[in-house]
Amino acid sequence: MPLPLPDCARKAAHLRSITVRAYARTDGLWDVEGQLTDVWPEPVPRADGMLAAGEPMHSMWLRLTVDRSATIVAVQAATDAGPYDSACAAIAPDYGQLVGVAVARGYRDTIRRLFGRTAGCTHINELAGVMGSAVLQALWDEVPRDPDQKPFSVDGCHALKSSGPQVAKFFPRWYRPEPAAS
Numbered sequence: 001m002p003l004p005l006p007d008c009a010r011k012a013a014h015l016r017s018i019t020v021r022a023y024a025r026t027d028g029l030w031d032v033e034g035q036l037t038d039v040w041p042e043p044v045p046r047a048d049g050m051l052a053a054g055e056p057m058h059s060m061w062l063r064l065t066v067d068r069s070a071t072i073v074a075v076q077a078a079t080d081a082g083p084y085d086s087a088c089a090a091i092a093p094d095y096g097q098l099v100g101v102a103v104a105r106g107y108r109d110t111i112r113r114l115f116g117r118t119a120g121c122t123h124i125n126e127l128a129g130v131m132g133s134a135v136l137q138a139l140w141d142e143v144p145r146d147p148d149q150k151p152f153s154v155d156g157c158h159a160l161k162s163s164g165p166q167v168a169k170f171f172p173r174w175y176r177p178e179p180a181a182s
């Protein structure tokens with residue numbers, strides 16, 4: 001366990017699982033499929049009564065089919081379980097609006113713009129956001145890279161800030177040292 005042991009006894013209260021799998025297709029595209037589930041170890045209230053312990057309150061699926069440039073060419077969404085059943089599932093076709101969206105900087109902003117608040121499902125939105133980085137991992141060696149364009153990973157996280165030693169070593173062209181303190 002990478003975290004230290006907790007300071008006091010505790011009891012499991014909820015489990016959210018997000019699983020993402022990527023598949024290289026024989027037609028040169030990639031399918032990246034994700035599932036989000038929420039379960040409780042005890043019965044919990046649901047819109048139509050009690051949900052049995054261990055049964056999912058939420059079980060949402062999303063498949064993004066992407067091309068070599070990490071552009072979404074097809075989308076399928078499905079809701080196997082939601083607290084409001086068919087009302088939850090009704091939004092799934094709207095995620096087709098992701099077709100044509102590039103999985104790159106601004107991808108999560110596009111999800112918020114297209115599906116924020118009542119225009120989408122909070123849980124599918126969360127899943128779609130997680131899947132963006134999985135798309136880039138799956139296509140790591142496939143996405144065409146313009147040698148004159150800064151790699152998307154530089155300044156994408158603290159370890160790859162343009163003034164850091166990792167960028168100096170692995171991406172020297174894009175290294176920008178911090179100004180000297182005076």
